[in-house]
Amino acid sequence: MRQHLRPESGTAIPAVPLTPAVSDPADVEREAGLARLFEVHYSSMLRLAVLLGADDPENVVAEAYYQIYRKWRRLRDTEAAEAYLRSTVCNLTRMRIRHLQVVRRHVEKPADELVASAESTAILRDDQRVLMDALQQLPPRQREALVLRHWLGLKESEIAAAMGISCGSVKTHTSRGLAALTQAMEARR
Structure with a gap:
């Protein structure tokens, strides 16, 4: 065990560990x-x-x-x-x-x-801001499905587990979200 000297007396005292010992x-x-x-x-x-x-x-x-x-x-x-x-x-x-x-x-x-x-x-670069604005306008479930699918590259079953919904609902939210994003992006051009 390491020891420190007391400044006033020069006697040694045991050092107290900064983190508790994990046994x-x-x-x-x-x-x-x-x-x-x-x-x-x-x-x-x-x-x-x-x-x-x-x-x-x-x-x-x-x-x-x-x-x-x-x-x-x-x-x-x-x-x-x-x-x-x-x-x-x-x-x-x-x-x-x-x-x-x-x-x-x-x-x-x-x-x-x-x-x-x-x-x-x-985190975001300037060229992503238009897409992010459009993404933020989506309903939350559509946004979650798109982010999990296209940003993280998860499979439908993994997305369904993360969101707590069925695979069919994942397909629906993803499809509707992509359609809405496409429409929003085209409207801004």
Whole structure:
């Protein structure tokens, strides 16, 4: 154990570790697994939250990681952690948007006061802004289906699991969303 000297007397005192010792192997495995998940998927989960319309994507992603941390021991397959994380980000974003809609109904603010966060602006390039504006005008389910399909490249079954709907509904939302996006993009030209 490291020791420090007391300045006034020169006697040694034991150093207190900055982090508590993790002795349970399950805790060690959880910490390592979550660290790997964070390294590999944090930026993609942040972008997913931005594309789904979260006004505070960092908080949404942080909450998703917290939830998976709490439920790590109950995961049947730790390889499915990415899918669980993605689904959690989608659900938290949807809940956040619903909450904000209720709040905005009760607090009247001019629409021009709503400004995208600096993080959202930094992630997007200028040539994507027109597409993002059109994407934000879509109904939430259509936007989610399109983002999960075309940005993450998920299969219909994976999208259905993430959104909690059937594969047929995924096809419907994707088709309608693409049609609306096409129409909006053509109208802006």
